Amino acid sequence: MSGTHGTEKTAGPVLGTSTDTVPPEATSATGTPGDKADAIAAVTRVARAALPANGLITDPTELRTYECDGLAHYRVTPALVVLPETTEQVAAVVRACAEHGVPFVARGSGTGLSGGALPRADGILVVTSRMRAIREVRAADQRAVVEPGVINLDVTRAATPEGYYYAPDPSSQQICSVGGNLAENSGGAHCLKYGFTSNHVLGTDLVTPQGDVVQLGGLAPDAPGYDLLGTVVGSEGTLGIATTAIVRLVRLPEEVRTLLVGFRSTDDAGAATSAIISAGIVPAAIEMMDALAIEAAEAAVHCNYPDGAGAVLVIELDGAAVEVEHEYEQVERLCREHGSFEQRLAIDAAERALIWKGRKSAFAAVGRISPDYIVQDGVIPRTALPEVLRAIADLSSSSGVRVANVFHAGDGNLHPLVLFDGEKEGAGEAAEEVSGAILDLCISHGGSITGEHGVGTDKAAYMPRMFTDEDLDTMQLVRCAFDPDNISNPGKVFPTPRLCGEVPGKRKKPHPLVEAGLADAF
Amino acid sequence: MAQPTRVQSDEPQSDPRKAGAQAHGPVPIGSPTARPAFDDEHPPSAELISDCVHCGFCLPTCPTYTLWGEEMDSPRGRIDLMKAGLQGAPMTDSMVQHFDACLGCMACVTACPSGVQYDKLIEATRVQVERHHTRSPGDRAMRAAIFALFPYKRRLRALRGPLRAYQASGLPKVVRRSGLLDRLAPKLAAMEGLAPVLEKREKLPERVPAVGQRRAVVGMLTGCVQGEFFPGVNAATARVLAAEGCDVVIPRRQGCCGALSVHNGRQEEAERFARSTIDSFEAAGVDTVVVNAAGCGSSMKEYAEVLADDPAYAERARAFVAKVRDVSEYLAELGSVAPRHPLEVTIAYHDACHLGHAQGIRQQPRALLREIPGLQLKEIPEAEICCGSAGIWNVLNPEPARELGDRKARNIASTGATLLVTANPGCLMQVSSSLERQGTRMGLAHTIEVLDASIRGLPLSTLGPQ
Structure with a gap:
C-alpha cells in the first residue's frame, strides 16, 4: 500500500497496548473531578496548539449545541469540541486523550439515530464537519478518496459527471457524512441490491485510540491479511476515528424505473414484496410506508401518494434497459395479483424525485403528526413481514401508542416510528416499552435489533437480548485489541462496559481474560 | 458565565437521558447578575421550538453552516441556543453573535421536513436581542x-x-x-x-392607465433601494402591468415597507413603517398591492404578525396581507394577454431567498420567462444557498458575504448563461460585484425587465452586456 495521502503511516496496522505512545506511568485520570478537569485542560492545551484558533469550542452555551445527534432524547454536553481539518490534527488530539485518559467521541454531521455520537461530559467531541474535501474522483478505477466530513450525496454529485455514483443512500444522504456512514455501516433504500457501506468502503486511514495513523485496505480490493477494515466499518467509533475513506463508485444504470404502488393493507404490500423477491427479481429498492407514515409525508412534502392507501410500495428497478423492461412487466403483474389498486410509474426525474422525497423525509416528517417519536430499526426475515406488522398493530392498539411504519421491505429492515408526546406524563415510558417490545418481536422472529442505524447509546441495553455473555465478551476482545483503555466512544454498543472497564483511564490490572488464561494481550 | 446546561457528572455517564432531563429542568443561573436571555414579551415560542426533531436536514442549505461547519451557526444549533435562552441562559455575546450571523435566508424553512417555522423563531429572537443586548460602539x-x-x-x-x-x-x-x-x-x-452603477431615474406618475381593456386596478410599491438604485425596475413593472391590462396606482406618499427593520428585530421601527404603508395603500383604494422586491414582499406578507399587538391595526394588517402579491405571482395569476417578442438569450434564473424560500414563489417567474419565445432558461447549481446579500448582512459581514457571493458567482458562471435574472435588488448588487471580481461579464436584470423588453420588442442590449 503506497502512502499517497495522509502522513505518519506505519507499515501496517499496529495493534497493541498504548505503551508506544504513552509512558507506562503517564498521569492518568483516576476519577476524581479535579483530575478529570486537569486532564481535560491538558488535552485542551494540546488541541489549542495543534488546531486553528476557531477549531476549539469551549463556550458552555456553544457546547450545548453539540449535546445530541439525530436522536435528540439523549443529551450530554461535551467538555470540549474540536473541529480538526486534517488527519494530523485528529491524531494530535487523540494522542493527548490517550495520554491523559480522556474519552473521545467522533461525530460527523450529527444525524445518527442511535445516539452513537452522544458526547461524554468528561470527554472530547471530535467533529469532522470541516474535513470535507473530496480529494480524488478516479472514475476509471471506480474509486473516490474523500475526507470523513464529506456529505454522502456530495460523493455522488462529484462522480455523476463521470457517469458514476456512490450507492449507499441513507435517507439523510443529503447531510449525513461518509465518516459517520463508515462508523455505522449505514444502509439505505438501495442496499437491497447494492449492499451496505461495508460493501463500498475499500480503505481508510484510521486514527487509532492511541493516536497512531494506520492505513487499512486501499485502492486495490481485498487487501491480504486479516480484514481489519471489515472490523472497523460499523464499529460505531469504538475502534478509532476514520480520517480518510476510499469508496467504491458504481456506474450509473442505463435505465431506472420508479414505481409507486398503492395497496389496501400492509399485508397485501408485504405479500407482493415477497412475491417479487421469490420471482428472482432484485429491485434496487422496495420500500413500504403504512397509512400513518403516508399521512406524515403528505403533510410535509405533498408527495401525492395514492388516496386511501393502507400501504404504498416504492419499487425501483435499475440496470440495462432490456432487463429493466422485463422485470418491470413481472413486478407490475405481481403487484396487481397481490391486490394493488393503483400503480404509478414516474415519467421523469422530477416525478421520481417526488416519490423518493415522500419516502426519504418520512422520519422527520413524523414531527408533523406527533411532537416526539422514537425511530426503531429492527430486522426480520422478509417472510415474517405480514405477521410482525400485525403484531405491531396489536401492540399499538393494546397500548394506545401510535406506531407509523416506514421500512425497507425488500430486506425486512423495519423502521417503526413510535409516536408520543413527551409533555404527557408517562407517555415517553409507554412509547419506550412499545419500542422495546417491537425489538423483542424482531428477535423472536429470528431477526435483529438494528439493521442500519447502529446500536449506539439507544440499543446498548438490548444487546444481551440478542447475544449471550460469551458473545459479548468475545466482541470485547476485539475492542480491547484496538482500545485497551476504553477511551474511544466508551459506553456505546455494549450494555455495560465489560472487561475493559467502563471508567476511562488506564487499566491497572491485567485484562480479566488474560488473567483467566483465556487470551493474551496483543 | 452561567453554565445552564452543562452536565458534568463525576460518575461515568450513568443515564444520559436523566442528564437530558436535568438539562431541561430548572436551570441555575451562574452569576447573580446574569439575566435570562429573553423577557416574557413574545420570546421565541417554546412550542415552535419543540417542532424541531434535530434531524439535521437544514444543515446543507444553511449558508453559515456551509461556510464554517459549526452547529451553533446552523438552524438547529440556533434553535438549541433559543431553547437555552428560554431555559434561563443569559444572552451572552457569543449567543448574539450566532443569531446575528443568521442571514435570514429561510432556506432551512424550505428544507425542514418537520415544518419548523424558523422564520418566526429568528424574528422573535432578534427583537429580544435588540432589546437586551448592547452592541459594540462600532x-x-x-x-x-x-x-x-x-x-x-x-x-x-x-x-x-x-x-x-x-x-x-x-x-x-x-x-x-x-x-x-x-x-x-x-x-x-x-x-x-x-453600489450599482446608477441609471437615470424615470419619474413615475401616480397612475399609469391600462393598455387596452382594463382587467384590474393594482397598487405598486416602489421601495427604497429599488426606487433609488434600480429605478428602471419600477418603470418596467408599471409598463408590464399596464400592458397586461392593469391600471397601476403608485401612491406618492408611500415610504419604506420596513423589511430591513422587520428582519433585524427593530420592532418599533418595523411597526411604524408597516402602519404607514398600510395607510398609503388603503388610501389608494386598491385590491392588490404588487411588489417587485422579494425582501419587501416577504416582509409585507408578515404585517399581521408585526402588528398583532396593535388593536387599531391588527385587523387592517390581516386584510392588507391578503392583498400583497409579488409581481411574478400576480402576473402568473392574471394570465398574460400582451404579445411577447422573441428574445434569443440564455438566462440563469436566481431564486431570491425572500421570493423562493420565504414566499414559496419559484414556478411563477420561470413560467413567465418561458413564455418568451427564444429564451432559454438554465438552473443554477446549489440554487437553494443564499448569495450572501441578505438585506444588510453583506454590509455587516463583508468577508463571509464575499465568500458566499463568489460561490454563487461560480455556480452562475457554470451555467453558461449570458444574462442573470432575479427578483431582488440586494441579490443583483451582491451577485454583480462577485461576478465582476471573478471577471465574468454578464447582463443582470430583474424578471420584470426581461418581460418588459420582450413585450416592447426591445433588443437584448438594453439588458446589459451579453
Whole structure:
C-alpha cells in the first residue's frame, strides 16, 4: 500500500497496548473531578496548539449545541469540541486523550439515530464537519478518496459527471457524512441490491485510540491479511476515528424505473414484496410506508401518494434497459395479483424525485403528526413481514401508542416510528416499552435489533437480548485489541462496559481474560 | 458565565437521558447578575421550538453552516441556543453573535421536513436581542447609519448625486485597486463595492392607465433601494402591468415597507413603517398591492404578525396581507394577454431567498420567462444557498458575504448563461460585484425587465452586456 495521502503511516496496522505512545506511568485520570478537569485542560492545551484558533469550542452555551445527534432524547454536553481539518490534527488530539485518559467521541454531521455520537461530559467531541474535501474522483478505477466530513450525496454529485455514483443512500444522504456512514455501516433504500457501506468502503486511514495513523485496505480490493477494515466499518467509533475513506463508485444504470404502488393493507404490500423477491427479481429498492407514515409525508412534502392507501410500495428497478423492461412487466403483474389498486410509474426525474422525497423525509416528517417519536430499526426475515406488522398493530392498539411504519421491505429492515408526546406524563415510558417490545418481536422472529442505524447509546441495553455473555465478551476482545483503555466512544454498543472497564483511564490490572488464561494481550 | 446546561457528572455517564432531563429542568443561573436571555414579551415560542426533531436536514442549505461547519451557526444549533435562552441562559455575546450571523435566508424553512417555522423563531429572537443586548460602539454606529439611510428614499436620493459623480470620476477603480478601503473600513468597502452603477431615474406618475381593456386596478410599491438604485425596475413593472391590462396606482406618499427593520428585530421601527404603508395603500383604494422586491414582499406578507399587538391595526394588517402579491405571482395569476417578442438569450434564473424560500414563489417567474419565445432558461447549481446579500448582512459581514457571493458567482458562471435574472435588488448588487471580481461579464436584470423588453420588442442590449 503506497502512502499517497495522509502522513505518519506505519507499515501496517499496529495493534497493541498504548505503551508506544504513552509512558507506562503517564498521569492518568483516576476519577476524581479535579483530575478529570486537569486532564481535560491538558488535552485542551494540546488541541489549542495543534488546531486553528476557531477549531476549539469551549463556550458552555456553544457546547450545548453539540449535546445530541439525530436522536435528540439523549443529551450530554461535551467538555470540549474540536473541529480538526486534517488527519494530523485528529491524531494530535487523540494522542493527548490517550495520554491523559480522556474519552473521545467522533461525530460527523450529527444525524445518527442511535445516539452513537452522544458526547461524554468528561470527554472530547471530535467533529469532522470541516474535513470535507473530496480529494480524488478516479472514475476509471471506480474509486473516490474523500475526507470523513464529506456529505454522502456530495460523493455522488462529484462522480455523476463521470457517469458514476456512490450507492449507499441513507435517507439523510443529503447531510449525513461518509465518516459517520463508515462508523455505522449505514444502509439505505438501495442496499437491497447494492449492499451496505461495508460493501463500498475499500480503505481508510484510521486514527487509532492511541493516536497512531494506520492505513487499512486501499485502492486495490481485498487487501491480504486479516480484514481489519471489515472490523472497523460499523464499529460505531469504538475502534478509532476514520480520517480518510476510499469508496467504491458504481456506474450509473442505463435505465431506472420508479414505481409507486398503492395497496389496501400492509399485508397485501408485504405479500407482493415477497412475491417479487421469490420471482428472482432484485429491485434496487422496495420500500413500504403504512397509512400513518403516508399521512406524515403528505403533510410535509405533498408527495401525492395514492388516496386511501393502507400501504404504498416504492419499487425501483435499475440496470440495462432490456432487463429493466422485463422485470418491470413481472413486478407490475405481481403487484396487481397481490391486490394493488393503483400503480404509478414516474415519467421523469422530477416525478421520481417526488416519490423518493415522500419516502426519504418520512422520519422527520413524523414531527408533523406527533411532537416526539422514537425511530426503531429492527430486522426480520422478509417472510415474517405480514405477521410482525400485525403484531405491531396489536401492540399499538393494546397500548394506545401510535406506531407509523416506514421500512425497507425488500430486506425486512423495519423502521417503526413510535409516536408520543413527551409533555404527557408517562407517555415517553409507554412509547419506550412499545419500542422495546417491537425489538423483542424482531428477535423472536429470528431477526435483529438494528439493521442500519447502529446500536449506539439507544440499543446498548438490548444487546444481551440478542447475544449471550460469551458473545459479548468475545466482541470485547476485539475492542480491547484496538482500545485497551476504553477511551474511544466508551459506553456505546455494549450494555455495560465489560472487561475493559467502563471508567476511562488506564487499566491497572491485567485484562480479566488474560488473567483467566483465556487470551493474551496483543 | 452561567453554565445552564452543562452536565458534568463525576460518575461515568450513568443515564444520559436523566442528564437530558436535568438539562431541561430548572436551570441555575451562574452569576447573580446574569439575566435570562429573553423577557416574557413574545420570546421565541417554546412550542415552535419543540417542532424541531434535530434531524439535521437544514444543515446543507444553511449558508453559515456551509461556510464554517459549526452547529451553533446552523438552524438547529440556533434553535438549541433559543431553547437555552428560554431555559434561563443569559444572552451572552457569543449567543448574539450566532443569531446575528443568521442571514435570514429561510432556506432551512424550505428544507425542514418537520415544518419548523424558523422564520418566526429568528424574528422573535432578534427583537429580544435588540432589546437586551448592547452592541459594540462600532457595530452600533454602523447599524445606526444603515437604518438612518436605507429606509428613507429622500436620503438615498441625496446620495445619488455624489455617488454618480464618484462613479463617473474613475475613482472607484483606484480605490478598489489600492485595497486601502478594505483595510481601513471593510464594511464601508463592502458598501462601496456593492453600489450599482446608477441609471437615470424615470419619474413615475401616480397612475399609469391600462393598455387596452382594463382587467384590474393594482397598487405598486416602489421601495427604497429599488426606487433609488434600480429605478428602471419600477418603470418596467408599471409598463408590464399596464400592458397586461392593469391600471397601476403608485401612491406618492408611500415610504419604506420596513423589511430591513422587520428582519433585524427593530420592532418599533418595523411597526411604524408597516402602519404607514398600510395607510398609503388603503388610501389608494386598491385590491392588490404588487411588489417587485422579494425582501419587501416577504416582509409585507408578515404585517399581521408585526402588528398583532396593535388593536387599531391588527385587523387592517390581516386584510392588507391578503392583498400583497409579488409581481411574478400576480402576473402568473392574471394570465398574460400582451404579445411577447422573441428574445434569443440564455438566462440563469436566481431564486431570491425572500421570493423562493420565504414566499414559496419559484414556478411563477420561470413560467413567465418561458413564455418568451427564444429564451432559454438554465438552473443554477446549489440554487437553494443564499448569495450572501441578505438585506444588510453583506454590509455587516463583508468577508463571509464575499465568500458566499463568489460561490454563487461560480455556480452562475457554470451555467453558461449570458444574462442573470432575479427578483431582488440586494441579490443583483451582491451577485454583480462577485461576478465582476471573478471577471465574468454578464447582463443582470430583474424578471420584470426581461418581460418588459420582450413585450416592447426591445433588443437584448438594453439588458446589459451579453
